[in-house]
Amino acid sequence: MPDSTHLSNKGISASKSPMRIDLEIYYEAMENLYHSETNPDGALPMNVAENHLCWDMLRNRIEKVTRENTIPDWVASYTDPAGAPSFREATGEFFSKFLMHVPVNPDSLAFSGGATSTIEMTSFLLANPGDTAVIPAPSYPVYTGDIGTLPEVKRFDLQVPSMPLSSEYQFDLQLLQDAKEKIEANGSAFRMLILTQPDNPTGRIYSEDFLRKIADWCIEHQIHLIVNEIYGLSQLDIKNPSLNKYYPEVSPFISFGKIMAEYQSPFLHFWYSFSKDFGISGFRIGVLHSHNEDLIHAYRNAGLGHSISNYTQWVIQEVLLDHDFLKAFFKSFQQKLTESYLIVSQTLQNLNIPFNPSRGSLFVWMDLSEFLDEESLKGEEKLWLEIYEKTGILITPTNGFGHTEKGWYRIVITSLNHEELKVAMKRLSDFIQIKRKG
Numbered sequence: 318m319p320d321s322t323h324l325s326n327k328g329i330s331a332s333k334s335p336m337r338i339d340l341e342i343y344y345e346a347m348e349n350l351y352h353s354e355t356n357p358d359g360a361l362p363m364n365v366a367e368n369h370l371c372w373d374m375l376r377n378r379i380e381k382v383t384r385e386n387t388i389p390d391w392v393a394s395y396t397d398p399a400g401a402p403s404f405r406e407a408t409g410e411f412f413s414k415f416l417m418h419v420p421v422n423p424d425s426l427a428f429s430g431g432a433t434s435t436i437e438m439t440s441f442l443l444a445n446p447g448d449t450a451v452i453p454a455p456s457y458p459v460y461t462g463d464i465g466t467l468p469e470v471k472r473f474d475l476q477v478p479s480m481p482l483s484s485e486y487q488f489d490l491q492l493l494q495d496a497k498e499k500i501e502a503n504g505s506a507f508r509m510l511i512l513t514q515p516d517n518p519t520g521r522i523y524s525e526d527f528l529r530k531i532a533d534w535c536i537e538h539q540i541h542l543i544v545n546e547i548y549g550l551s552q553l554d555i556k557n558p559s560l561n562k563y564y565p566e567v568s569p570f571i572s573f574g575k576i577m578a579e580y581q582s583p584f585l586h587f588w589y590s591f592s593k594d595f596g597i598s599g600f601r602i603g604v605l606h607s608h609n610e611d612l613i614h615a616y617r618n619a620g621l622g623h624s625i626s627n628y629t630q631w632v633i634q635e636v637l638l639d640h641d642f643l644k645a646f647f648k649s650f651q652q653k654l655t656e657s658y659l660i661v662s663q664t665l666q667n668l669n670i671p672f673n674p675s676r677g678s679l680f681v682w683m684d685l686s687e688f689l690d691e692e693s694l695k696g697e698e699k700l701w702l703e704i705y706e707k708t709g710i711l712i713t714p715t716n717g718f719g720h721t722e723k724g725w726y727r728i729v730i731t732s733l734n735h736e737e738l739k740v741a742m743k744r745l746s747d748f749i750q751i752k753r754k755g
């Protein structure tokens with residue numbers, strides 16, 4: 318068919334592929350936001366992975382930086398496209414002290430605009446067009462576009478049994494071997510394995526022992542293993558007296574950075590972003606950490622178009638150097654996140670709605686399959702819209718998570734404050750009780 322857009326083939330395809338299907342309805346909800354006094358029937362968007370719990374605290378600290386300092390000269394000029402040296406150093410120290418608990422060499426870090434850009438750049442540099450990245454399902458829907466649109470890497474959703482519900486991932490490595498054979502039989506190469514911990518959407522983590530087993534398997538098969546710890550400091554306080562009974566025997570959270578420091582393998586990599594733990598998705602800061610020097614050089618050489626504004630790097634570097642502030646910030650965030658999780662999980666427990674016990678992330682992954690009219694994407698979309706229309710609660714649509722079981726939905730628990738979250742849970746309870754009465 319003749320095309321009148323005058324775009325390239327990729328341009329035409331992009332013009333017809335919305336980044337996510339809920340954006341229009343999300344903008345509608347944002348125009349009609351709930352307010353206890355001025356708009357008590359308003360919408361409660363809980364679909365986008367935003368963390369608004371500690372912005373006031375961070376804003377004050379950022380304003381202190383801009384109020385009390387003169388902007389250094391380097392900010393106005395070009396710098397290293399992989400990140401200004403002083404910003405890489407501050408981030409290395411932050412990783413070392415707060416997440417990985419091993420020394421982190423600033424030269425093993427390369428930055429770009431958000432995890433989105435970091436994922437895209439890394440995929441472009443590690444895999445050839447047509448290669449495949451394997452991702453345990455369910456997982457972050459936008460990985461498909463990040464690895465696919467420009468790098469042209471295919472997504473293979475590894476179907477990991479969801480039962481029994483668990484806060485830790487465990488699966489037979491034979492699944493990876495089977496995936497490899499299937500991918501190769503289709504003429505592609507299993508090039509990357511992407512894990513996320515804590516996971517989006519399930520909140521699961523990987524035990525240190527299991528991470529090591531997966532790393533050994535990947536190195537043996539010369540497959541790049543990348544662990545995305547974008548939610549690395551969004552961990553629940555599972556020692557909280559209201560939560561600890563649900564986590565009787567659990568593994569400690571171990572950052573993959575610690576394992577990488579020991580292995581020093583060119584096949585092991587790590588992603589992070591300041592969007593979630595810090596709640597500053599608008600600042601657009603993502604980072605690759607790797608001991609593969611060639612990869613970091615390639616990132617630097619190809620990355621100018623993806624680099625972050627020096628002003629952003631400077632401001633955040635000043636915050637990162639203040640470890641006392643970071644300690645207080647993450648303590649407060651963990652308390653608030655745990656409270657948000659309790660508000661949602663206790664509501665679901667009272668309603669007898671199954672959900673995956675989480676160790677962290679900004680989500681609860683819940684099973685609403687009992688309310689599906691039909692076990693299909695269409696049935697899921699109908700229920701998703703019905704919840705929005707009847708309650709004003711916008712949860713994440715099910716498209717693109719890549720798993721085969723129907724009726725599981727992700728709810729973002731950090732986009733609303735605790736009072737708003739309680740209103741949302743009351744509306745959800747009323748909806749479910751009416752639904753069950755039939």
Ligand SMILES: Cc1ncc(COP(=O)(O)O)c(C=O)c1O
Nearest residue numbers: 366431432433457517590592598
């Ligand atoms: C697993 C995962 N990776 C990457 C991203 C994108 O992050 P950024 O805003 O830093 O691009 C998200 C955002 O939801 C995510 O959940």
